[in-house]
Amino acid sequence: MLKDILDNSQNYQPGLSIDCVIFGFHDNQLKVLLIEVENTQKWSLPGGFVPLDQDIDTAAITVLNSRTGVEGIFLRQFAVFGKVMRNHNHFGEEVLKSMEISEEGSKWLTQRFVTIGYYALVDFSKIVLNPTNKSETVKWIDHKEVPELILDHKEILDKALDTLRAELNLMPVGYNLLPEKFTVPEFQKLYETILDKKLDRRNFFRKITNIGILTKLDEKKNNVAHKAPNLYSFDKEKYDEVLKNGLNQGW
Amino acid sequence: MLKDILDNSQNYQPGLSIDCVIFGFHDNQLKVLLIEVENTQKWSLPGGFVPLDQDIDTAAITVLNSRTGVEGIFLRQFAVFGKVMRNHNHFGEEVLKSMEISEEGSKWLTQRFVTIGYYALVDFSKIVLNPTNKSETVKWIDHKEVPELILDHKEILDKALDTLRAELNLMPVGYNLLPEKFTVPEFQKLYETILDKKLDRRNFFRKITNIGILTKLDEKKNNVAHKAPNLYSFDKEKYDEVLKNGLNQGW
Numbered sequence: 278m279l280k281d282i283l284d285n286s287q288n289y290q291p292g293l294s295i296d297c298v299i300f301g302f303h304d305n306q307l308k309v310l311l312i313e314v315e316n317t318q319k320w321s322l323p324g325g326f327v328p329l330d331q332d333i334d335t336a337a338i339t340v341l342n343s344r345t346g347v348e349g350i351f352l353r354q355f356a357v358f359g360k361v362m363r364n365h366n367h368f369g370e371e372v373l374k375s376m377e378i379s380e381e382g383s384k385w386l387t388q389r390f391v392t393i394g395y396y397a398l399v400d401f402s403k404i405v406l407n408p409t410n411k412s413e414t415v416k417w418i419d420h421k422e423v424p425e426l427i428l429d430h431k432e433i434l435d436k437a438l439d440t441l442r443a444e445l446n447l448m449p450v451g452y453n454l455l456p457e458k459f460t461v462p463e464f465q466k467l468y469e470t471i472l473d474k475k476l477d478r479r480n481f482f483r484k485i486t487n488i489g490i491l492t493k494l495d496e497k498k499n500n501v502a503h504k505a506p507n508l509y510s511f512d513k514e515k516y517d518e519v520l521k522n523g524l525n526q527g528w
Numbered sequence: 529m530l531k532d533i534l535d536n537s538q539n540y541q542p543g544l545s546i547d548c549v550i551f552g553f554h555d556n557q558l559k560v561l562l563i564e565v566e567n568t569q570k571w572s573l574p575g576g577f578v579p580l581d582q583d584i585d586t587a588a589i590t591v592l593n594s595r596t597g598v599e600g601i602f603l604r605q606f607a608v609f610g611k612v613m614r615n616h617n618h619f620g621e622e623v624l625k626s627m628e629i630s631e632e633g634s635k636w637l638t639q640r641f642v643t644i645g646y647y648a649l650v651d652f653s654k655i656v657l658n659p660t661n662k663s664e665t666v667k668w669i670d671h672k673e674v675p676e677l678i679l680d681h682k683e684i685l686d687k688a689l690d691t692l693r694a695e696l697n698l699m700p701v702g703y704n705l706l707p708e709k710f711t712v713p714e715f716q717k718l719y720e721t722i723l724d725k726k727l728d729r730r731n732f733f734r735k736i737t738n739i740g741i742l743t744k745l746d747e748k749k750n751n752v753a754h755k756a757p758n759l760y761s762f763d764k765e766k767y768d769e770v771l772k773n774g775l776n777q778g779w
Contacts, residue, residue: 359584
């Protein structure tokens with residue numbers, strides 16, 4: 278919790294924080310994990326500080342876990358945010374007093390902070406939320422209905438979304454987000470949800486099958502009125518290979 | 529210079545540095561800009577610290593300029609390096625004493641540092657090297673003949689090279705690196721040099737012309753014995769468009 282950290286600020290990297298943008302996909306919805314800031318109408322990304330004895334990538338996992346309970350997901354750095362005034366006057370004098378922290382802790386908290394952005398894309402239905410601080414509200418919020426965020430968190434979120442979208446051009450996305458057996462239209466819906474636009478059915482089919490990560494199953498989707506679509510599964514070996522080498526081994 | 533910074537360490541973001549990986553291409557060579565560390569056999573990337581009154585992106589430009597004289601190039605963040613022990617014991621007690629810095633400056637310098645990596649790709653023949661510190665040797669060194677580097681600078685360099693190579697799948701590269709009029713084989717050489725591998729001539733021709741950024745000129749390359757290759761130039765408008773939207777607007 279913040280007070281514990283500020284009472285031991287000498288154990289943390291000064292002026293450096295971490296913010297996590299966790300995107301959750303399920304059933305054609307793209308949500309983002311946010312925390313309500315106590316006694317305000319505002320929300321924030323799950324963020325925190327870097328213990329002196331932790332690598333930054335480890336600290337990102339620690340921060341996310343302690344704020345939300347989320348564990349076992351792979352976080353990737355995507356950008357550093359370091360405008361001079363980004364946290365200037367963020368904590369007013371009143372707030373600092375009400376937190377009952379030492380002068381040292383207060384000085385530590387109000388110094389200039391540079392923050393490292395980490396992101397991940399997960400299936401939100403499989404994630405257990407369990408914040409350490411029980412008075413904090415942690416929630417999946419539709420990425421199109423994000424309320425006002427503190428500091429430059431909207432900018433951080435937007436940049437993470439840009440990165441996620443660019444990622445579709447670099448590597449396959451979908452494993453762990455789709456059911457074990459899925460149709461190409463279901464796969465297309467995932468891409469459409471992330472990109473927030475309609476895609477051409479034939480183009481998508483051609484491109485996605487060209488990648489060579491899909492195994493066509495000898496089964497059709499049930500419960501479909503007519504022209505039942507084929508079911509596919511991921512060829513995990515091929516998937517991992519493309520993940521490693523990138524989509525465009527092409528040059 | 530380092531001593532000036534350490535005498536005024538309160539004006540700098542604590543525990544945060546910047547390192548720049550500047551790749552230089554010219555005449556089918558890919559080099560990297562390095563600085564010789566005084567009185568050692570080792571080299572380092574041009575790096576430095578973040579003034580409290582500068583955004584990190586501005587500080588990167590300041591750092592690069594003061595160490596090498598390089599100006600007017602576009603630097604991009606590519607990763608943050610923050611292992612706990614990355615600069616542990618980097619400056620021995622002897623070295624610290626010989627620098628004649630205050631105890632405060634010495635404490636500041638030996639704290640844990642997290643570093644932000646920035647990179648760029650330029651035509652090295654167009655760059656003027658002019659370091660502020662005249663006793664420092666700044667040099668373009670072939671990327672395959674990089675000598676021993678300090679700290680984790682080899683890791684930073686490798687990661688930047690990975691990023692540069694991945695970039696070829698994301699956006700066109702070549703403007704400002706090739707002459708105004710060039711042949712497709714010359715363009716292919718640029719890609720081969722960056723990727724450090726031979727590419728198939730026909731595949732490359734098909735892919736590069738498909739992007740739609742080349743204008744075929746009504747001229748042939750002179751001084752070629754037989755079958756003079758066509759000359760091309762960049763369609764700058766189209767080039768900028770693809771740069772903005774990415775190579776794979778495809779989904």
